[in-house]
Amino acid sequence: xxxxxxxxxxxxxxxxxxxxxxxxxxxxxxxxxxxxxxxxxxxxxxxxxxxxxxxxxxxxxxxxxxxxxxxxxxxxxxxxxxxxxxxxxxxxxxxxxxxxxxxxxxxxxxxxxxxxxxxxxxxxxxxxxxxxxxxxxxxxxxxxxxxxxxxxxxxxxxxxxxxxxxxxxxxxxxxxxxxxxxxxxxxxxxxxxxxxxxxxxxxxxxxxxxxxxxxxxxxxxxxxxxxxxxxxxxxxxxxxxxxxxxxxxxxxxxxxxxxxxxxxxxxxxxxxxxxxxxxxxxxxxxxxxxxxxxxxxxxxxxxxxxxxxxxxxxxxxxxxxxxxxxxxxxxxxxxxxxxxxxxxxxxxxxxxxxxxxxxxxxxxxxxxxxxxxxxxxxxxxxxxxxxxxxxxxxxxxxxxxxxxxxxxxxxxxxxxxxxxxxxxxxxxxxxxxxxxxxxxxxxxxxxxxxxxxxxxx
Ligand SMILES: Cc1ncc(COP(=O)(O)O)c(C=O)c1O
Numbered sequence: 001x002x003x004x005x006x007x008x009x010x011x012x013x014x015x016x017x018x019x020x021x022x023x024x025x026x027x028x029x030x031x032x033x034x035x036x037x038x039x040x041x042x043x044x045x046x047x048x049x050x051x052x053x054x055x056x057x058x059x060x061x062x063x064x065x066x067x068x069x070x071x072x073x074x075x076x077x078x079x080x081x082x083x084x085x086x087x088x089x090x091x092x093x094x095x096x097x098x099x100x101x102x103x104x105x106x107x108x109x110x111x112x113x114x115x116x117x118x119x120x121x122x123x124x125x126x127x128x129x130x131x132x133x134x135x136x137x138x139x140x141x142x143x144x145x146x147x148x149x150x151x152x153x154x155x156x157x158x159x160x161x162x163x164x165x166x167x168x169x170x171x172x173x174x175x176x177x178x179x180x181x182x183x184x185x186x187x188x189x190x191x192x193x194x195x196x197x198x199x200x201x202x203x204x205x206x207x208x209x210x211x212x213x214x215x216x217x218x219x220x221x222x223x224x225x226x227x228x229x230x231x232x233x234x235x236x237x238x239x240x241x242x243x244x245x246x247x248x249x250x251x252x253x254x255x256x257x258x259x260x261x262x263x264x265x266x267x268x269x270x271x272x273x274x275x276x277x278x279x280x281x282x283x284x285x286x287x288x289x290x291x292x293x294x295x296x297x298x299x300x301x302x303x304x305x306x307x308x309x310x311x312x313x314x315x316x317x318x319x320x321x322x323x324x325x326x327x328x329x330x331x332x333x334x335x336x337x338x339x340x341x342x343x344x345x346x347x348x349x350x351x352x353x354x355x356x357x358x359x360x361x362x363x364x365x366x367x368x369x370x371x372x373x374x375x376x377x378x379x380x381x382x383x384x385x386x387x388x389x390x391x392x393x394x395x396x397x398x399x400x401x402x403x404x405x406x407x408x409x410x411x412x413x414x415x416x417x418x419x420x421x422x423x424x425x426x427x428x429x430x431x432x433x434x435x436x437x438x439x440x441x442x443x444x445x446x447x448x449x450x451x452x453x454x455x456x457x
Contacts, residue, residue, distance in 0.1 A: 240273020326445020
């Protein structure tokens with residue numbers, strides 16, 4: 001019999017010592033990143049101008065386990081191990097025989113899972129003498145997480161924030177400034193990428209693709225500066241696996257094994273972090289549903305194509321083989337800003353292509369409906385991104401109600417929504433709407449993808 005505890009806690013001494021690297025366990029080899037100029041796979045030297053070498057090594061590592069340095073574990077202890085909760089009240093409200101567990105990543109200082117990698121990235125940059133890091137942020141969760149991490153290591157932090165969010169969401173910017181970062185709206189006039197967008201459209205609202213271009217250019221053109229990405233790349237997903245590794249231990253403590261693992265996907269990091277240790281069990285033969293949830297207005301996994309594409313609008317990044325809607329596609333302005341990205345982590349893309357992970361898409365209104373049900377049962381107010389995962393776990397629990405199955409369901413509660421209350425106000429006032437993505441816009445963006453001769457194809 002599983003225990004009836006509400007909070008399942010690990011001691012600090014039980015904090016995982018290693019991250020899990022799924023790369024050597026994949027059912028098919030990961031396609032290499034391609035240099036857009038040469039059409040050849042890129043090597044460490046190509047990435048060295050923008051990333052520290054230790055992160056480049058992690059990006060391509062085939063070691064299944066990677067040691068977490070003590071200094072990082074000490075900082076993790078500010079909020080880790082994070083609690084695993086049983087959602088008793090939600091279960092009762094739904095009348096489901098399923099048992100619902102959620103891993104609460106909203107307890108970190110910036111309020112999301114993002115510092116799991118921000119702290120690690122700041123650490124490796126510091127080790128290699130980097131004094132300044134440039135990055136982009138959409139709604140501001142990643143920018144605030146990196147600002148927090150840089151502050152702990154005495155590194156200057158430069159954040160290009162998508163202009164529409166910069167104007168609509170001042171509190172995340174203020175948080176970044178509180179931790180000592182410099183945050184400016186993107187497109188800006190401080191980079192060639194930004195100036196060329198502004199020349200064409202002085203009122204551009206910006207996008208994550210544009211902000212990435214600006215941050216990469218900033219890192220490549222400033223002495224002592226490197227670039228940092230908050231999702232998508234292998235090393236980022238690696239750092240996030242601490243979430244799933246802890247959750248697995250916590251479930252074990254109460255005599256449970258997950259039948260389904262669910263997370264929302266922007267670039268894929270919180271979902272992968274929670275799910276990959278369970279994906280390993282699935283690849284070893286266990287029957288587990290692994291469900292990735294995205295917005296219907298930015299349906300990368302459910303309507304995109306599995307092809308090589310740029311990670312940014314100005315085509316500065318290497319080409320990655322991933323599910324993509326095309327790097328020029330600009331998603332509708334839904335409130336889950338962290339899920340508005342044209343691409344997806346190559347590791348997740350491959351596992352979706354191999355049918356190990358099931359992708360699912362929801363409209364905005366149904367995710368806010370789930371968020372309200374959650375807030376009125378479990379009490380916490382989720383980020384709009386997290387609400388996508390909550391919609392899916394509620395639907396899975398309702399399916400169990402129909403079938404009578406007593407499944408154990410796990411969801412990653414990736415962040416709180418205290419700085420997203422304007423979106424809640426709009427929803428509660430009946431002013432929020434669903435957005436259909438434009439099939440024509442996606443088709444046009446996909447037409448613009450580069451032709452790549454796949455190595456080994
Ligand atoms: C709370 C929260 N959840 C999820 C995401 C999506 O990002 P990822 O797919 O990298 O986890 C974000 C991105 O900003 C976020 O802030």
